Every structure is written in structure tokens, then in C-alpha cells.
Amino acid sequence: MRRPSARTLTALVAAALLGPLLSACGSDEPADLVIYSGRNENLVKPLIEKLEKHLGAEVEVRYGDSAELSAQLLEEGDTTEAGLFLSQDAGALGALSKEGRLAPLPQATLDKVAPAYRGSAGDWTGVSGRVRVLGYNPAQVPTPPSSVHDLVKPEWKGKIGFAPTNASFQAFVTGMRVLEGDDATRAWLKGLKANEPKAYDNNLKILEAVDKGEVPIGLINHYYWYEKAAETGAGKLKAKVHYLPAGDPGGLVNVAGAGVLKGADEKQAAYARKAVDFLLSTESQEYFAAETKEYPLVAGVKTAEGVPPLDSLQPPKIDLGRLDSLKQTLAMLQDTGLV
The missing domain is CATH 3.40.190.10 (Periplasmic binding protein-like II)
Incomplete structure (x- = not known):
């Protein structure tokens, strides 16, 4: 068997040393937080970019129809790669909650939003209305x-x-x-x-x-x-x-909302919980009000100019999870x- 030359040995050693670094920097490295989003990419991409900076972590978003993504998450169960579901519709979150696929949110997070606009089981919250x-x-x-x-x-x-x-x-x-x-x-x-x-x-x-x-x-x-x-x-x-x-x-009054998926590892679940709090931050709530004229759901954040305040409306009383x-x-x- 022919022995490798000195140049070949040097190349092999360098490859062995650099390999782990290249792998860590490559695109195959899993994201810190995977989001399944039923919200339009053009709408939420600026917020996702701000979220990455806020978390100091890499965020991967997979976009689709909220109802279809909810059905996919039910099928994936604990094997899902997602840590957070961002839904255009409360009903899609309600379907996951009913099947026990959402993790409880901290009470401090839930308390930022009125009970009418979050899940009755405490496992999802509206972020805009x-x-x-x-x-x-x-x-x-x-x-x-x-x-x-x-x-x-x-x-x-x-x-x-x-x-x-x-x-x-x-x-x-x-x-x-x-x-x-x-x-x-x-x-x-x-x-x-x-x-x-x-x-x-x-x-x-x-x-x-x-x-x-x-x-x-x-x-x-x-x-x-x-x-x-x-x-x-x-x-x-x-x-x-x-x-x-x-x-x-x-x-x-319907809401777009977010929930943390059961089955996510603790690191991703922690990022997902922080992401929900970010979506309920003044910065994000003002973004929804200004950019899409939706209703902010956190007290103290004003609606866009000309939009009547949410508390001035007379919507029907309904458990949005039942949608x-x-x-x-x-x-x-x-x-x-x-x-």
C-alpha cells in the first residue's frame, strides 16, 4: 500500500481540525428556534429579524396555512421540529390545545392579555386582534x-x-x-x-x-x-x-396567536417562551398596530390613528379556542x- 505524502498528511490533519468548525458554521446546523407560521412572511419577517436579535439566536420559520400547519403539527406529535406555532387564527391553536399538543405558558405571560383573547387552558395567547x-x-x-x-x-x-x-x-x-x-x-x-x-x-x-x-x-x-x-x-x-x-x-373579534409546542427540547422551549413575550412586547404590539392596523392586545398600547379602541367595541362573548x-x-x- 502506498504511503501518503507529507503534503497529503498535512491536508488530512487540517481537514480533521477544520471539519467541526465548518460543520458548526454551515447551513445544516439546526436553528435554535423553529417556528411554524400561519402568518404571511411579508408581514412577520421584519418581526422575526428583530426576534433573532432579541434572542441572540438563529430562528428558522416555515410558512403555510394555519389550519394545515395545525393538522401537520398534530400528525408530527412529539417528533416535530417546531418549538413555536404562530397562527393567523385562534381556531388552529384551539385544535392543538384540545389534543394536548401545547405546553402551558407562564402566568406572567398570560396576564399581559385579557382572558377573552387567550386560550382557556392557559397554553396559547393572542398577539393581535x-x-x-x-x-x-x-x-x-x-x-x-x-x-x-x-x-x-x-x-x-x-x-x-x-x-x-x-x-x-x-x-x-x-x-x-x-x-x-x-x-x-x-x-x-x-x-x-x-x-x-x-x-x-x-x-x-x-x-x-x-x-x-x-x-x-x-x-x-x-x-x-x-x-x-x-x-x-x-x-x-x-x-x-x-x-x-x-x-x-x-x-x-378573532386573534392571531402563539403557543409553545409540547415535545420541544428545553432549550428550544425556553426560546419559544421568550419569543411569545417578545410578540407581546410594546415594540411588537406597536408594530401590529402601525403596520397592519390590527388591534394590539396588551394594555397601554394604542391602536392606529382612527381605529376605535378595542374596549369601545361590543363583540360577542366567545371562547376563541372553540373556533x-x-x-x-x-x-x-x-x-x-x-x-
């Missing part, structure tokens, strides 16, 4: 209806815009099911179908249609109007926004011919 409202064109609708139930009356036939495949509309329908029962919700959906509503892909397209007079009224989330007003100037928008009073199901029954809602929407 959004309200269902009616967008309407005052030239066509001088006085908007006082209840979402009014929209099934004959006078609204052909005048309603909605987004039946959108997660926010489906969460609203789920909320109605929780509040009023399946029979009442199915009857409302049938009445809506009979009124021949116009379907759109998303809330923004509904708002644009209302603004153009294409439809007089539409079911949307509040922040779309305020974002558009900030972009174009409120005086240039023909569409207006109407908050529904007296606990009406059409005024549901987890999306499959039943989808089945009902299909049965009534709305999707």
Missing part, C-alpha cells in the same frame, strides 16, 4: 344594518359581497355556529345564498368592489379599510366601515351551496 365589520357605500346604503342577520332579508338580494373561501369568513361562520348553534347558522347561510351574494377571492377585493359601487355592502375585516385609507387617504375612499353592536356574531371546528364549517358551506 381583528374585527369583522361591514364595509358599505353610503351613496347606496345611507344607514347600514345593525345586525349581520339583516343581510338575509329580501331587500339585500344581489347587494352583498363576501369571500366564502377566505379563512376569516369561515372563522366568522364557525363563531356563529358556536354562539347560535348549527341549525340557526345553517338557516342564515341558506338565507344568504337565497340573496345571491357576489363571491370574491378576499377581503380587499370586496372592499374595492364596495368602493366602486359594484356591490353596496360587504363582509370584511376592519384593518383592510384602515390600510386602504392610509394608502390612499380616507377622504378618497367612498366606502365606509361599520362596526356591529350588541354582541352581534358579525362583530366577532377549531373548521371541517364542520366547510361541510356546512358546501351543503348550503356557498362554496
Whole structure:
């Protein structure tokens, strides 16, 4: 067997010494915290960058639909690589909580958010809020209806815009099911179908249609109007926004939220808990208010200019974790011919 040259031996020794260092610096090194995020990358990326600096750790984010990520986490169980789930919707967090897949959060963390906007089991918390409202064109609708139930009356036939495949509309329908029962919700959906509503892909397209007079009224989330007003100037928008009073199901307040996954090793779980606290920090709460016009959920942080304070609203009282029954809602929407 031929013996290696002195140059070859030197190279082998150098490789042996440098190998561990190169491995540690390489892209194959696992992140300190893995986040499954149902929130849009364009929205949360600036916060994730700030989070990395705050933690002094590497954060890896895997983006997707909240309901699909929740189902994936249930399938992965204790084998998941994720330490934190950041959801667009409370229902996806409720599904994980129901199956015992979320770890308890410290009471000091939970106490930053009112009980109505966090999980009843103490294992997830909302980080920002959004309200269902009616967008309407005052030239066509001088006085908007006082209840979402009014929209099934004959006078609204052909005048309603909605987004039946959108997660926010489906969460609203789920909320109605929780509040009023399946029979009442199915009857409302049938009445809506009979009124021949116009379907759109998303809330923004509904708002644009209302603004153009294409439809007089539409079911949307509040922040779309305020974002558009900030972009174009409120005086240039023909569409207006109407908050529904007296606990009406059409005024549901839903939240985006976060929970720490069971099964994460203690190091990642510690980073995940710190990440939740960061999302509830004044810096993050002000980011949500300023950038997306969502509602900050921590006391003392103001809403964006023009957005009414959360405590001035009259949303229905509901356990947001019970918005987890999306499959039943989808089945009902299909049965009534709305999707």
C-alpha cells in the first residue's frame, strides 16, 4: 500500500481540525428556534429579524396555512421540529390545545392579555386582534344594518359581497355556529345564498368592489379599510366601515396567536417562551398596530390613528379556542351551496 505524502498528511490533519468548525458554521446546523407560521412572511419577517436579535439566536420559520400547519403539527406529535406555532387564527391553536399538543405558558405571560383573547387552558395567547365589520357605500346604503342577520332579508338580494373561501369568513361562520348553534347558522347561510351574494377571492377585493359601487355592502375585516385609507387617504375612499353592536356574531373579534409546542427540547422551549413575550412586547404590539392596523392586545398600547379602541367595541362573548371546528364549517358551506 502506498504511503501518503507529507503534503497529503498535512491536508488530512487540517481537514480533521477544520471539519467541526465548518460543520458548526454551515447551513445544516439546526436553528435554535423553529417556528411554524400561519402568518404571511411579508408581514412577520421584519418581526422575526428583530426576534433573532432579541434572542441572540438563529430562528428558522416555515410558512403555510394555519389550519394545515395545525393538522401537520398534530400528525408530527412529539417528533416535530417546531418549538413555536404562530397562527393567523385562534381556531388552529384551539385544535392543538384540545389534543394536548401545547405546553402551558407562564402566568406572567398570560396576564399581559385579557382572558377573552387567550386560550382557556392557559397554553396559547393572542398577539393581535381583528374585527369583522361591514364595509358599505353610503351613496347606496345611507344607514347600514345593525345586525349581520339583516343581510338575509329580501331587500339585500344581489347587494352583498363576501369571500366564502377566505379563512376569516369561515372563522366568522364557525363563531356563529358556536354562539347560535348549527341549525340557526345553517338557516342564515341558506338565507344568504337565497340573496345571491357576489363571491370574491378576499377581503380587499370586496372592499374595492364596495368602493366602486359594484356591490353596496360587504363582509370584511376592519384593518383592510384602515390600510386602504392610509394608502390612499380616507377622504378618497367612498366606502365606509361599520362596526356591529350588541354582541352581534358579525362583530366577532378573532386573534392571531402563539403557543409553545409540547415535545420541544428545553432549550428550544425556553426560546419559544421568550419569543411569545417578545410578540407581546410594546415594540411588537406597536408594530401590529402601525403596520397592519390590527388591534394590539396588551394594555397601554394604542391602536392606529382612527381605529376605535378595542374596549369601545361590543363583540360577542366567545371562547376563541372553540373556533377549531373548521371541517364542520366547510361541510356546512358546501351543503348550503356557498362554496
